[in-house]
Amino acid sequence: MPAKRKEQKETPKVGLHESVISYKDAVRWTDSRTVTIYGNINGKRVPSRILEEFIQESVRDGARNLHIHADGQHGIGGRLYPQGEPIRITIEGPVGQRCGSMGMFGTEIVIKGGVSDDVGWLNCGAKITVLGDATNGAWNAAAQGILYVQGSGGARCDTMTKHNPRFDPPQSWYLRDVGDSFAEFKAGGIAVICGVNPRNPRSVLGYRPCVGMVGGVIYFRGRIDGYSERDVKLLEITEQDWNWLCENLKPYLTAIERIELYDELTKSPNEWHKLVPYTPQERRQRRWFKVSMDEFRKNYWEKEVGKGGIFAEYVDHEPTIIPYIVTGEYRRYKPIWANEKYAPPCAYSCPTHIPTHKRTALIRLGKVKEAIEMVLEYSPLPATVCGMICPNLCMQACTRGIIDMPISVKEFGKASLELPAPKKPKTTGHKVAIIGAGPAGMSAAWQLSLKGHDVTIFEATDKIGGKIELCIPEHRLNKEILHREIERFKEVVTDIRLNTKVTKELFEQLLKEYEFIIIAVGAHKPRKVPFPGSEHTVSAYEFMRDINRGKTYDLQGKRVVIIGAGNVGMDTGVEAFLCGAASVTAVDIQKPAAYGAELQYAKQKGVEIIWPKITEKYVPEEKKIYFTDGTNLDADFVIMAIGDMPDLDFIPHQIHTEKGWLVINEFFQTSHPKVFAIGDVTGLGLVTHAIGHGRLLAEYLHGELMHAPITRDLRPRIPYEKIKIDYYERCRAVTSLEQEAERCLSCGSCRDCHMCEMTCFWGAISRVEKPDGRFEYVVDDNKCIACGFCVGICPCGVWEMVENI
Amino acid sequence: MEPATGLKLDYNHKLTIKEFPYIVRWREDRCKRCGQCTAVCPNGAIKPAVKYMRVIESGGDTPKPRPVRRIIHVIEQVDNMENYCTGCAMCALVCPNNAIEPEYNPQNKFLFYKNRGGEGYKRGGRRNDPGVSTLDRIKFTRISMLTDPALDAGRHEFRVRSYIGRILPPEELPLKVEDGRLVVDKSSGKFIPPVREIFPIMIGSMSIGALSPHMWEGLAMGVAYLNEVEGIPVVMCSGEGGFPPRLLKSRYVKYFILQIASGYFGWDSIIHTLPYMTEDPAAIEIKYGQGAKPGDGGLLMAPKVIKLIAEIRGVPKFVDLPSPPTHQTKYSIEEAVMKMIQSMSMAFGFRVPVYPKISGTRTAKAVLNNLARNPYAAALCIDGEDGGTGAAYNVSLDKMGHPIASNIRECYLDLVKQGKQNELPLIAAGGIGKKGNLAANTAALIMLGASAVAIGKYIMQATADCLGDEYNRCNMCNTGKCPRGIATQDPKLYRRLDPDKVAERVVEVFKAADVELRKIFAPMGRSTELPIGMSDGLSIDDKEMAERLEISYAC
Secondary structure, eight states: OOSSOOSOOOOOOOSSOSSOOOHHHHEEEEETTEEEEESEETTEEOOHHHHHHHHHHHHHTTOOEEEEEOSSOTTTTOOOOOOSSOEEEEEESOOOTTTTTTOBTTEEEEESSOBOTTTTTTOEEEEEEESSOBOTTTTTTOOEEEEEESSOOOTTTTTTOOOOTTSOOOEEEESSOOOSSTTTTOEEEEEEEOOSSOSSTTOTTOBSTTTTOOEEEEEEESOOBOOOTTTEEEEEOOHHHHHHHHHHHHHHHHHTTOGGGHHHHTSOGGGEEEEEEOOHHHHHHSOSOSSOHHHHIIIIIHHHHOTTOTTTTTOOSOSOOOOSSOOGGGOSEEEEEOTTOSBOHHHHHSTTOOOHHHHHHHHHTTOHHHHHHGGGGTOSOTTTIIIIIOOOHHHHHOTHHHHSOOOOHHHHHHHTTTOOOOOOOOOOOOEEEEEOOSHHHHHHHHHHHHTTOEEEEEOSSSOSSHHHHHTSOTTTOOHHHHHHHHHHHHHHOOEEETTOOOOHHHHHHHHHHOSEEEEOOOOOEEOOOOOTTGGGOEEHHHHHHHHHTTOOOOOTTOEEEEEOOSHHHHHHHHHHHHTTOSEEEEEOSSSOOOOHHHHHHHHHHTOEEEOSOOEEEEETTTTEEEETTSOEEEOSEEEEOSOEEOOOTTSOTTSOEETTEEOOOTTSBOSSTTEEEOGGGGSOOOHHHHHHHHHHHHHHHHHHHHTOOOOOOOOOBOOGGGSOGGGSOOOSOOOSHHHHHHHOOOTTSOOOOOHHHHHOTTOOEEEEEOTTSOEEEEEOTTTOOOOOHHHHHOTTOOEEEEEOO | OOOOOTTSOOGGGOOOGGGSSEEEEEOTTTOOOOOHHHHHOTTOOEEEEEEEEEEEEEOSSSOOEEEEEEEEEEEEEOOSGGGOOOOOOHHHHHOTTOOEEEEEOTTOOHHHHSOGGGOOOEEEESOOOOSOOHHHHEEEOOOOSSSSOOOOTTTSOOOOOEEESOOOOGGGSOEEEETTEEEEOGGGOOOOOOOEEEOSEEEOOOOBTTBOHHHHHHHHHHHHHHHHTSOOOOOEEOOSSOOOHHHHTSGGGGGEEEEEOTTOTTHHHHHHHGGGOSSOOSEEEEESOOTTSTTOOEEEOGGGOOHHHHHHHTSOTTOOEEEOSSOTTOOSHHHHHHHHHHHHHHHTTTOSOEEEEEEOOTTHHHHHHHHHTOTTBOOEEEEOTTOOEEEEEHHHHHHSSOOHHHHHHHHHHHHHHHTOTTTSOEEEESSTTTTSOHHHHHHHHHHHTOSEEEESHHHHHHHHOOOOOTTOOSOOGGGTOOTTSSSOOOHHHHTTSOHHHHHHHHHHHHHHHHHHHHHHHTTTTOOSSOOTTOGGGEEESOHHHHHHHTOEEOO
16 A cells, blocks of 8 residues: 555546446555556456556555556556656556557656557657557657567568667667568667567568668668668678667666577678668758769660761751850851951942042042042042032942032042053053044043054044033033043044944945944933924923033023923923023923932022923914913923934844833943943933943953953942941031041941951951962951951941851 | 931931830939840840930039030830840840839730731730639549548659540450460451550640751750659650651650641651651651631741751741641541551551540530540640730731630530540640649649640740740741740850750759649549549539639539
């Protein structure tokens, strides 16, 4: 009986149990420290709750040796808090689940047979010895303490055990083997499976142990059949392990009454192995791939499909991988220094292709003289045409015009007036006849003569210059300039036969005497529209020619009507005012074609333009001109300015004409292979067109005569957007050719500014000077990544990107 | 009228940058003008340019104006539609200074202009709809904790497997007991259809030609690895572009589904190789339609038909290779399906499952019912509207086709009505993993009734960093200028892509999907067989969708 016990406590009366079990009946004291507790009284099972109360109470009352006859009660032996001395519990009979659960340090439980599930659940220090088998879930969540099992463990033993660093790790010992799913999520603690006479000889750790195990160690002896390779590794035991095992096997075997096995179990460390989890560091470093892809390619893939893989037979490149930013042959594109690939707008638009950009380039190099002289290679009349009468198509196209004003080619033209005649080369002996000494004929003669051919010009009038001389009014051209250039012309072209009208007969003769004949007779037959009274009108051609020859018209106070409002009409109108006309009205059947200087000047003078007006008749008696729309104008004097036609009486029939014009092919060749035609005789154009024809034809004939390759500039115009105009500042005034040259944008032609070289981040561009003094910019393909900066920033639009094939 | 250039500025011929789908943001203060962005830009959308800046400075105590002229070099976005910025962000990728990146422009008017020359806009990718798809709205709401055995995806071992091939009901199987053992009763004369066990996610049909050799081989190697090393029976469909003879003759051909489509490209080569094959392919897919471009055929442009493509497809080099929108010589469902399935079964001695693929359509049930009556039909693959393609008209991609969810559901329920839901597998495709939820979308489709799913776009995005998205980013597969080297035949581009890396990613993607599928199926209490049609586990947050899909509504 307990000594301190003062009064009988009232038995708890809680729960579903119908009858009250008295403490007295269940708890029998042997002495003050020893007690026997019955879990079944007279065939009546004591509920788990009641038994727990009795155990707790007896311990409080001083019991330190408890012998419990269990009847399947839950959780026997746990939660007995330290009393300063050990509490020893022996249990016999059918033990319920979770025996010893939440057991504390100081509790020692010996189960005299097998035990039900979850023995030692959440153990916090109790030492539990099972003298039989432990079933499923043994040692689940144990954190401290020791479990000794004399037999086997069931399934899912040792799961979720852990090690709190404040205490020693929990230990679990199984003599035979354990069931499936052992040590899942084990986070700490030591498990020992001795493998003595295992129930499952194929694996002492059952099926798939250690899933999710992250801590602790499992020592085992005997065979196993796999484990969670993701989580743990299988290792040999170390000397330290072995010493620990040898030392700790003794108390274990003693406790389970099998000390006789000690020698067998410690026979050899080689019989033992251990499973330890990978450390977090190892997990992170662990190769994800069982076989590296490199190995797989070599040892599986290419073994099956052949060397180089499934497409090796169709590709001819290396199997290597190339980066995103590449140089050399791997680039998709590459830059090209395409100097002079395109024609600049000035040269492209000029019918004579005068390369103004080259002249400015020479000036920028200080070679002003060469720059001015250069033009004579292209035209015999630069001061007259470029400088005076040409509408300067080059300037209209000039890129510089976007910024401020076009390059003043007019100034360049005027500057050539004083140039001496170029030297003539040695004669080639080839003879060419040119009919007509107008701008076209002059141009062809000039070019052919400068190439050494013998040229004879046949001119019907007594003057050289054609329409420039005859029809351009003095107000637009100081004839002095023309005459000086004609003088220079005559130094080069010496055989000029004036007053020699070519007749049919002469033409036939020329065909025989000359290798080629160039018809450049222009258009000198005024066109007239035959309406009633048209016989009382004057043609613009006659009017202008007469004035240029010194004849005057007295138009004082007269009202002048000009039929045709083109540039000739405008020139005529201005002349009419100069002759004293009171008013000048130009009419046209369509939108007037007049433009440029002619139009501007005529408007200043007061020429009125009205359209559309189709003339019906002119009645000189009424001094009225009538139009088809029923209107009329007062007209004292009527000039018809609707163009001129060529006079081609002299040509043989086999040379084709169409509507009065000579038919030519792209080489200015007529239907007669020896006969060529240029200038207005092929259709009305500007003087610059006539000069261009002459030059192009001369190039062609020179090739034919000398059996040399014919070079023609067929380059397209450079797209304007290629020129980077942002580099240039607007200029307000220009006073010299040098300044003009600086203004030139050098379209499509490298100005040697080093911008590309400087900009290239990769240092791939360098300037190379050639032995002849010329230069080029070259790309080092092994440095260039084809970024296109050179293309994007080149002031002249020289660089280009092309596909890198 | 000739557009004015240069001399006359005419802004009416220019588009504002706001019309473009992506606007290139460039930061002058960070740029060192190294040109890597312009070098890498696949579409010539950016270029170096010169800009003139003028600043008036004034120093001292009184106004003393001084104009300062600065000419700088910049990176400029090109303003023509041909060279539009596709948003691929290769510039941002290579820029060492984070000085440049494209920014999506939601106000763009791209479609108003991308039809120059009277040609409708063509592109690659999938439907440009960044919204949340039905699949992504489906949730798995039946969680087993105490009501069913609680399963743990990590701890419990279970197989995620499916089947292609017709599975006969037990009573129809020609089996008999002989000496106490179950054996096939050969005397019955009954045909046992071939069946393959597969992982329920397969790599859908992407042809050699559409894909670069590096990409295709990378995928193929990954598939072989999964089978050989990991034991995950993933299969991959060839697409219609022939099949490399080396692979055809290898043991690994058993992991591949050969596709035959209306162009029949490469099939004469395959037929020539038949006697030299050591293994049968996994299956034969007959393509009748494609989810990305229903009723539209394929076209491999002549420049892409390089030696490799020409030889594998069995055609001359540098010719256009059109696949007609429809199979020729087939005039009805009965005829088309019968003829093709018979022919293809016969080619492989009736040992290989043969199934048709159609684009998602309201008429899918009609096809299904026809197949249900055909003893040789091994499955039906339905490719929904969100499927991808290498080249199609934008209108086909964006506006044609049927969403996969309700299409697969109605087909499955139709099979249920006939009691054949376990007989004829349905394969779902089109938009799976559109937002990256590969396993969840797969599980949703399986629980709606699919036996397996096929993925295309997802695998390109996941394994080779395909840049395409539903904001029309990149999507230039059709041009052969794929900056990632996935959809191009230009060695300069496809050699950027390492096939071994692709293969590694394939392995990772499938292993992860395997784990994720378990993470879905295990908590729902399923571990033995795939929960095909287990629609009581699904919910959706839209009542009408719930009603249409015959699943529960949860909010």
